[in-house]
Amino acid sequence: MIDHVLLLYAIIILSYTPLGLYQMFLVARSVILLRGLEEKQYPKLDVKNKLVVAITTNGNATDVVEKIIATTMGYGLDLRMYVIKEESDTFRYSCQEIVVPKDYQCAHGSRNKMRALQYGIEWMGGNGLGKETYICHLDDDSMVSKEYLEYVIDSMTEEGGQGSIRLREFGRSLFSSLADIVRISNCEAWCKHFNIWDRPKFVHGEGLVVRADVEKEIGWDFGTYGAEDLMMGLEISRRYRFGLMPQGNIWIAPPTSVRDFFKQRRRWFWSIFRNEGKVRGLSLKVYLMYVYLYIAGVTGIIGFLILPYTIIFAPALTPHLAPFWIINTACFYIYYQYGASYHGSLRVSALLLFLQLPVAFYEGLTIIYSLVTRPDFNTFETIKKV
Structure with a gap:
């Protein structure tokens, strides 16, 4: 029995090591080569781009949408704002509205948010938006900084792009907020590295x-x-x-409850594995990357559960395995703390350091939750927006 458990633990340790080391490479590259991108001076276009900021909403967060509109328009930039909303949403927003007709249908049967986005781009295309205009998409809980939009207007030449995430409204759900710090790590490590080379992995x-x-x-x-x-x-x-959008940031609000956090992660999980092979067809490498990341999450939970058992029988761990355990632990903690460093609070960094194991377990449990409680695939699960 002991041998079998320790063999399982060895497999778990060795399966995480490639991910841990690769993420350390990405962190090191970001720190050494990519820091300071925001302060860099970028060439100005002879003719500025036109810009539209589009917020897609289902009407359940009208106060938050109004806050986003006020903040964005308060930047004083030359841009237009649209809210893409359903016909059932009777709230009058303080910018131009694109109303999706109740009977509108997509050719490939897209529903919910995709349906609204498709109608929105058809409407905008029919109203003269073309090659000279960029569209910055926001969910009804996200904001972007003034610098982010200025870069699009003044300097952007790529056909698409995305920048890095930061957290706002931190702490309404402590564990959800701490878990979302890894999204900052992912953006600063993975997104910066791959977007700058036109090879997006997290979008x-x-x-x-x-x-x-x-x-x-x-x-x-x-x-x-x-x-x-x-x-x-x-x-x-x-x-x-x-x-890569090298200037400014995207500000998001973590889920406000445990239930919303698990629902959100479940939607993300099934989005990867229930898309008729389209992600796999577009990029097998990206698809396999997500498979590996989710496997690492599951094995991490198993390792956490059997950790007390392995501690009791620690002498049975071979000297060859111990260095990998040390490396994995260091990579695990550094990666989370890397994201916390961008949050800019020593208190949050210390809190995350103290709670990092249970936070990782909390996030890993969402995979199990996703597997045992499938969502309704005909609807788009939403969470409370703040």
């Missing part, structure tokens, strides 16, 4: 910038449960260029 709906004619050409009518943002990024990269 999120918040702050995604696409040139209007390219967005209309590709369309949002993927007809899947989700992953539309990832597929859009991969399609742009396959046909044109997908770059």
Whole structure:
């Protein structure tokens, strides 16, 4: 029995080591080569780009959407703002509205957010938005900084791009907020490294910038449960260029409850594995990367559960395995703390350091939750927005 448990633990340790070391490479590259991108001076275009900021909402967070509109318009930039909303949403927003008709249908049967996005780009294309205009997409809980939008207007030449995430409204759900810090790590490590080389791996709906004619050409009518943002990024990269937004940031709010956190992660999980093979068809490497990351999450939970057992029988661990355990532990803690360093609070960094194991377990449990409680694939699960 002891031998079998220790063998399992050895497999778990060795399976994480490649990921841990690779993430340390990405962190080191970001720190050494990519820090300071925001302060760099970028060439100004002879003719500035036109810019539209589009917020897609289902009408359940009208106060938050109004806050986003006020903040964005308060930057004083030359841009237009649209809210893409359903016909059932009777709230009057303080910017131009694109109302999705109740009877509107997509050719490939897309529903919910994808349906709204598809109607939105058709409407904008029909109203003259083309090659000279970029669209910055926001969810109804996300904001982007003034510098982010200034870069799009003054300097952007790639057909698509995305920048880095930061957290706002931190702490409404402590564990959810601490777990979301790893999203900062992912953006600063993975996104910066790969976006700068036109090879997107993580693409999120918040702050995604696409040139209007390219967005209309590709369309949002993927007809899947989700992953539309990832597929859009991969399609742009396959046909044109997908770059890094080097200035400014995207501000998101972590889920406000445990239930919402688990629902959100479940939607992300099934978006990758229930898209009729479209992500796999666009990039097998990206698909396998997500498979590996989710496997690492599951094995991490197992390792956490059998950790007390292995501690009791620690002498049975071979000297050859101990260095890998030390390396994995160091990589694990450094990666989380790397994201926390961008949050800019020593208190949060210390809190995360103290709670990092249970936070990782909390996040890993969402995979188990996703497997045993499948969502309704005909609807788009939403969470409370703040």
